[in-house]
Amino acid sequence: xxxxxxxxxxxxxxxxxxxxxxxxxxxxxxxxxxxxxxxxxxxxxxxxxxxxxxxxxxxxxxxxxxxxxxxxxxxxxxxxxxxxxxxxxxxxxxxxxxxxxxxxxxxxxxxx
Amino acid sequence: xxxxxxxxxxxxxxxxxxxxxxxxxxxxxxxxxxxxxxxxxxxxxxxxxxxxxxxxxxxxxxxxxxxxxxxxxxxxxxxxxxxxxxxxxxxxxxxxxxxxxxxxxxxxxxxxxxxxx
Numbered sequence: 647x648x649x650x651x652x653x654x655x656x657x658x659x660x661x662x663x664x665x666x667x668x669x670x671x672x673x674x675x676x677x678x679x680x681x682x683x684x685x686x687x688x689x690x691x692x693x694x695x696x697x698x699x700x701x702x703x704x705x706x707x708x709x710x711x712x713x714x715x716x717x718x719x720x721x722x723x724x725x726x727x728x729x730x731x732x733x734x735x736x737x738x739x740x741x742x743x744x745x746x747x748x749x750x751x752x753x754x755x756x757x758x
Numbered sequence: 759x760x761x762x763x764x765x766x767x768x769x770x771x772x773x774x775x776x777x778x779x780x781x782x783x784x785x786x787x788x789x790x791x792x793x794x795x796x797x798x799x800x801x802x803x804x805x806x807x808x809x810x811x812x813x814x815x816x817x818x819x820x821x822x823x824x825x826x827x828x829x830x831x832x833x834x835x836x837x838x839x840x841x842x843x844x845x846x847x848x849x850x851x852x853x854x855x856x857x858x859x860x861x862x863x864x865x866x867x868x869x870x871x872x873x874x875x
Contacts, residue, residue: 650800679863688762688849688868689801734801745791745814746864748801 648673648739652749660757664723667752669735671716678711678718679736679746689734692720722754730756761785762852762867763832770873771840779835779870783852790833791864792818792825795847807833840874847871 649672659665669678677696681689693702698713706723722729732753736746761784771777783790792804803817807827818825822840827833837844848871851864 681866686871688764689851689866691863691865694863736801739803745803745806745817746793746801747803748793750798750800 650749764867781850787852
């Protein structure tokens with residue numbers, strides 16, 4: 647079965663610093679979703695990447711997909727306290743699959 | 759994701775009782791997915807439903823768990839005779855089309871946190 651490994655597991659950064667979270671799949675990626683979860687709350691959809699080499703940005707968050715490396719990265723520029731939370735990557739388990747496998751998440755804390 | 763409504767947000771049950779979790783998908787969405795998030799673990803797929811049909815329940819425990827998505831009303835995840843190990847956050851997601859169509863995304867609800875005492 648497919649597994650997604652996220653690194654680092656947790657991250658503490660000073661406000662204003664840049665950071666990168668990685669998500670590596672044990673199998674071929676057929677797309678990649680990034681979500682953010684605040685403690686005790688639901689998942690907020692951030693971005694969906696479908697093709698190798700694809701890169702998307704929303705405000706200060708940029709995500710890239712490297713299909714060859716079976717990897718995606720999420721980069722936050724000039725982090726703010728509002729970026730704090732748990733970032734989850736999810737991937738379809740197969741081509742055309744509706745079922746998502748998720749990583750265990752990366753907990754981000756931003757110190758003012 | 760504010761459009762996917764789950765209730766209750768928090769549910770406490772004694773061992774042996776039944777738990778019913780409800781999920782109303784976003785307007786216009788006919789595909790519903792249930793996931794479970796155990797403490798310190800990632801989200802695990804449980805079941806995928808369309809209106810009146812269970813499409814894939816491969817992630818659901820064989821016993822005590824059942825799910826439905828009737829023609830009218832919300833999707834229901836039902837856990838009979840709950841045990842402490844059932845304590846978790848249960849999330850529902852909905853999409854307008856199945857994930858088979860690459861341009862779709864699934865929106866998640868706020869989740870129901872089940873505590874079995």
